[in-house]
Amino acid sequence: MGIRTATLLLAGLAWCGVLVAAAGVFNVKDYGARGDGTTDDTKAFMDAWTAACGARGWSATLLVPAAKSFLVGPTRFSGPCASSRIIVQVMGTITAPPARPWSEKNYWLMFYQVHGLTVTGGSTGLLDGRGGTWWGDKCKRHADCISKAPTALVVMNCADVELSQFSSKNSPQMHIAVSQSSKVHLTQLTITAPWNSPNTDGVHIDRSQDVRVTRSTIGTGDDCISIGPGSQFVTVDGIVCGPGHGVSAGSLGRKGATESVEYIDVKNVQFINTANGARIKTWQGGKGYARSISFTDINFTNVDHPVVINQFYVDRRDVPNMVVVHVFINCWTICIRVEQLVLPSFPNYKYFHTEGVL
Template sequence: MGIIGILRPAILLLAGLAWCSELVAAAGRVDGVFNVKEYGARGDGTTDDTKAFVDAWTAACRARGSPATLLVPAANSFIVGPTRFSGPCASTRITVQVMGTITAPPAGAWRELEYWLMFYQVHGLTVTGGSTGLLDGRGGTWWRKKCKDHADCISRAPTGLVVMNCIDVELSQFHSKDSPQMHIAVSMSSNVNVAQLTITAPWDSPNTDGVHIDRSDHVRVTGSTIGTGDDCVSIGSGTRFVTVDGIVCGPGHGVSVGSLGKKGAAVSVEYIDVRNVQFINTMNGARIKTWQGGKGYAKSISFTDINFTNVEHPVVINQFYVDRHHVPNNMGAVALSNITYTNLSGTSRRKTAVEFDCSESGSCTNIHVNSVAITAADGGGTVARCRNVQGDTSGYVYPKIPCLR
C-alpha cells in the first residue's frame, strides 16, 4: 500500500472527527445556551469564577441573530467578583438564567467599586432565576468593616446589581440577599420590568434599598416582596413614568420619592404611580422627601390602595430632609404638585399618622387626599400635622388634615 495508502484512512478519520466536532459546536451555537461551567467555572463556593462568567458572557453576547442564554446552573455556588457585562450584543436578546447562587467575595478581598454586578448598554436583557436563583452580596462583611469615618465606609460599599444605559430589560424571579448597599439600581435606562423578586437584608443594615431608580423612564416594579434596612423602593431625579404595583414592604423605610435636591441640585420627577402596596412594620410608608434649597419639581405622583400595618410614619411629605434646624426657611424647595392619595388604610405605630411638612415658599400645591382611614396600632386615635400645604380632601378622611380644604 505504501505510506500514503496507510495514512489516507487515518487522515480521513481525523477529518471526519473534526467535521463532527464542528457540527457539535454549531449545534451548541444554534442552541444558544452558554453554561458558565463549560467556560471553566467550578461552582464550588471557594474558587474565583469571575473569568469564566466574563468569557461566557462574551460568547453569548457575540452570538449573532438568535437569542442567547448565559446559564448559571443549579446546585452550585459561584464566587464572582465585581464585573461589568457590557453590550451592545449581537444576539437579539440575551438571558442570564440564574438557577444557582452567585456570591460576592467578602469586603477587603476585592477592589472597592460602586457596583458588584453591572449590565451596561445592553438592549434586550433578561435576568431571571426561579426558586433556587440567588444573588448573595455578603453585605455583612461590609457593614462590619471598620473605618475611621463610618458614614464614608458605608458610602463606599457597592450596589449589588446595576442596570445602566440599557433598554428593554426584565429582572424577574430571583432572590437578592444582603447586598453591601442598594440591591438593585436602575439608572439611565428605559422600559425596565422588575417583577416577582424577593429582596432581603436585616432591618438595621445601612443603605440597603431594595430597588433604586434614577434618570430612567417607563420602569415597573411589581409583585415583589422587599424587606431591607432602607427604602423598599426609592425614586430619584430624572425619573418619569414609574409604576410600583403589588409589593409587600417590610422591614424598611417605605416607598420614597427622593431624596431630591441635595446641595441645591435641580431635579425633575413626574408620573409616578404607587398602588396596591402593603407596608408591614416599616419606619415609613408613602413618603416624599426633599432637601431644602433644592430646585426643580416633582409632580403627578399618586399613592392608591395602600395598607399600613404598625407603620411608624405612614404618610409623609418632608421638605426639610436631614436637618431642618440649621437652614433658613426662605431658601426655596423642590416644587411638589398634583400629589394624590386615594384609599389609604391601616394602623400607625405613632399617634401622628399623616405628616405634611412643606417649605414657606409655596412649593406644596394641589395635594389631594381621598378616602383615608388610619388608626393607632394600640387602638387609640391618630392625628395629622401639616404646614404650608395647599390642596383638598374628599370622602371619609381620618385623621382630619387641618390645612386642607
C-alpha cells in the same frame, strides 16, 4: 424517492435547528467556573458573557446552573450584543467576595449598554451580596471607611430589560439600581436584608423612564423602593414592603441641585412593620419639583409614619435641619394624590407627617 428525499431533508433541517438552539446556551461551567463557593469564578463568567453576547441569532443564554455557589468579584457585562435578546438564567447562587479584598468599584454586578436583556432565576436563583462585612464600615459612620459600599446589581444605559424570579439578599448597599435606562420591568423578586442594615434600598431608580416594579416582596434596612432624580413614568404595583423605610420619591436637590421626579404611580402596596410608607423627600437648598405622583390602594400595618412629605431631608443625624428647601410640589390640579388608604387604629400613628412643605 422524491418524497423520501424531502422527508430526510426536513428531518436534517430540524436536527440542525436543535443544534443551533443548543449552541445558544453558554454554561459558565463550560468556561471554567467551579461553583464551589471559594474559587474565584469571575473570569469564567466574563468569558461566558463574551461568547453569549457575541452569538448571533434571536437570543443567547448565559446559564448559571443550579445547586452551585459561584464566587464572583466586581464584574461589568457590557453590550451591545449581537443577538436581539440575551438571557442570563441564574439557577444557582452568585456570591460576592467579602469587603476586604474588594476593588474600588462601587458596584458588584453591572449590565451596561445592553438592549434586550432578561435576568431570571426561575425562583431558585440568588444573589448573595455578603453585606455584613461592609455595614460596620459605612462612610457616614466612620472617617476611615474602606470605600463607598457597592451596589449589588446595576442596570445602566440599558433598554428593554426584564429582571424576574430571583432573590437578592444582604447587599453591601443598594440591592438593585436602575440608572439612565428605559423600558425596564422588575417582577417577582424577593429582596431581603436586616432592618438595621444601612442604605440597603431594595430597588433604586434614577434618570430612567418607563420602569415597572411589580409582584415583589422587599424587606431591607432602607427604602423598599426609591425613585430618584430624573425619573419619569414609574409604576410600582403589587409590592409587600417591610421592614424598611417605605416607597420614596427622592431624595431631590442634594448639594443645591435642580432635580425632579414626575408621573409616578404607586398602587396595591402593603407596608408592614416599616418606619415610613408613602414618602417624598427633598434636601436643603435644592430646587426642582415632584409632581403627578399618586399612591392608591395602600395598606399600612404597624407603620410609624404612613405618609411623609419631608422638605428638609438629611441622611445624617448630626446635621441640623435648618433651611427649608425650594423643591416644591407643583402641578395644574392635585399633584400628590393619596386615596383609598387602609389605616389600622394605632394610637401612636402620625398619619400625615410633613416637614418644611412649601
